[in-house]
Amino acid sequence: MSKGVWVIAEQRDGILQKVSLELLGKAREIANKLNDEVTAVLCGYKIQNLSKILIYHGADKVIVIDNELLKNYTTDGYTKAICEIALQRQPEIIFIGATNIGRDLGPRVAARLRTGLTADCTGLDIDDETKNLLMTRPAFGGNIMATIECPNNRPQMSTVRPGVFSVPCADENRKGVIEKVDIKISEDDIRVKILEIVKSLKEKIDITEADVIVSGGRGVGNKEGFKMLKELADELGGIVAGSRAAVDSGWIDKDRQVGQTGKTVRPKLYIACGISGAIQHLAGMQESEYIVAINKNSDAPIMAIADLAIVGDIYKVVPEIIKELKAYKLSCEVK
Amino acid sequence: MNILVFIKQVPDTNEVKIDPKTGTLIREGVPSIINPDDKNALEEALKIKESKGARVTVVTMGPPQAEKALREALSMGADEAVLLTDRAFAGADTWATSLVLAKAAEKIGYDLIFAGRQAIDGDTAQVGPEIAEHLNIPQITYVEKVEALDGKLIVRRALEDGYEVLSVNMPCLLTCIKELNQPRYMNMYDIFTCYEKEIKVMNIKDLDIESERVGLSGSPTKVKKSFTKGPKSQGEIIDVPAHEAANIVCEKLKFVHII
Structure with missing residues (x-):
C-alpha cells in the first residue's frame, strides 16, 4: 500500500472552497484504484469544524493544522505547514485546487519537495501497470492535450481548476479520523505581510x-x-x-x-x-x-x-x- | 537597484493550428512574440526604473533565436539582456526551467525580480514561484499594482473575490497580470540602438549546474503522450415532453461535470 492521496483543502474566512470538494471526489476514485486512503489537509485558524464536511465528501482522514498565523493564506506560512507534514508522512499524491491561492502555493510546495507539478489538469487517472498518476491537461491555448507523469519523484502533484470535476454527494454517515497536527510557525517565517484584504465581487460580464x-x-x-x-x-x-x-x-x-x-x-x-x-x-x-x-x-x-x-x-x-x-x-x- | 525581468518567447497561440492529418502542431509561419504577461512585467520594471532609478536586465532561456525577444525588450527600454542557451536546457519542465533561471539570477545579481504570471503556450504559472523557492526569497503572484518604497514594496495581489494589499521587503519576486499596466511600444531611439547593445550569452558551464539537473533529464515530469481532441460526433436529438427533456439535460450535465 502506498502512502495516501492528499487533497489540500482550501478555506477562506472559514468557508471551504467548492474546488476542494470536487478534488475529494476525484481523490476518492484514485485512492480506490490504489487501494489507498484519502487525506484532506486543512490549514487555518479555528477551522476544525470543517473537517466533517471533508469526511462527508470522501476523506478518510483530515489533518488539521490550526494556527493563528495560518488564519489568512500566506505563501510562506502555508508552504511551511504543508511541506513539513508532507515530508513526515510522504504522501504518494497531492491535489491542489487551481485558484489564485492554489496556484501560488502549489509550485512553491513542489519546488521545496523537489518534485513535479502539473497545472490545471482536466483528467486524472492511474496507469494500470506502473500505478503512476496520469495527468492530462490542455496546452497551446487548448489546441493540444498532453498526458504527463511524474515517474521518479514523490509526491506526484497536480492542480485542478474549479468546476472541472463535480462535487460528490455528501454522505453524512461516512466516518473518518480527524487528527490535529501542530507545526511550529513564527511571525518571522512569514515574509510577506498582509495589510488589508478587500472583498469585491466583480460581476462577471466578460x-x-x-x-x-x-x-x-x-x-x-x-x-x-x-x-x-x-x-x-x-x-x-x-x-x-x-x-x-x-x-x-x-x-x-x-x-x-x-x-x-x-x-x-x-x-x-x-x-x-x-x-x-x-x-x-x-x-x-x-x-x-x-x-x-x-x-x-x-x-x-x-x-x-x-x-x-x-x-x-x-x-x-x-x-x-x-x-x-x-x-x-x-x-x-x-x- | 538591480531589477531582473524574466521573459519567454512564445508562439502566438491564437495562430497555432493543428495539422488534421498528423494531429501535430503546425509551427511554420506562426509568429513568435514576447509572452503577454511578461511584457507587463517588463513595463512595471521600466516604470520603477523611471521613478526610482534602476538597472533593468531582461533574461530569457531558449534557443538562439530567442534573441529577437530580448532585442524587442531592449528597444522598449531595458538596459541589458541575457540569453541562457544550451542544448542541455531543452525539454525542461517548470522545475528544471526554474532551476536554470534561479542560477542565472544568482550569477547576475538582483534586488527585485519580475516575471509574467504564466506563458500562453503552457499556462502553468509555476516558473515564477519555483524560481522564488530556489532562491529562498518571498514571492507575490497575480500582481495588479506595485508601489515601490525604499527597500520595500506595497503590492496588490488579485484574488477571485477581491484583492489583498501586501507589504514585502526586497529582494523578492513578483509575477504580473495584464491588469497591472499597459505595456509601452518600442521607441524609435531604442529600436535603432538595440542592435548596438551586446546580448550576453550564458550556457550550462557559466551557470555551474550539473547537466543531469537541467533539461529533460532534470525534469520530474515527463510527457507520456500528446493528442488532439477528436472531431465532434453528431449529438443526440431528443423530442420528448418538457419535464423528461429537463431530466435528460440534468443527467447529461452531471455526466460532463457541469453540476
Missing part, C-alpha cells in the same frame, strides 16, 4: 471568460424571456448572452453578443435557447466544450452541432430544467 453561457436568440421573443434565461444561468453559475437577433431587438446588451460580429466564446457549457444557428453565430460558439440547444425546429442548424439537441418550446423546457437543478442542489446540500 462572456469570453465565462465557463457557462446561457444564450438566447430570436425565439426568446421578448426581453422578459431573458429573465428566465438569467435564472437558469444563475443556477449554473454562468452568465447570459445572446445572438445578433436578440441584441438588435434590444433584449440584451451588445457586449453580450456571441458570433462573428460579437465575441467568440468557448465555455464548458453553452445552452442555446431559441437560436436557429446562423453561420455567423456558430462561428462564435462552436468550439464550446458541451453544447445544448433548445429549439422548436429540429432542422435548425444549431441542432446539428449540439451535443444535446432538445426539440421543444423554451418556455416549457427551461423552467423544468431550473426546477430540476434546484431539486438536485437540495439533495446534495450538507446540513
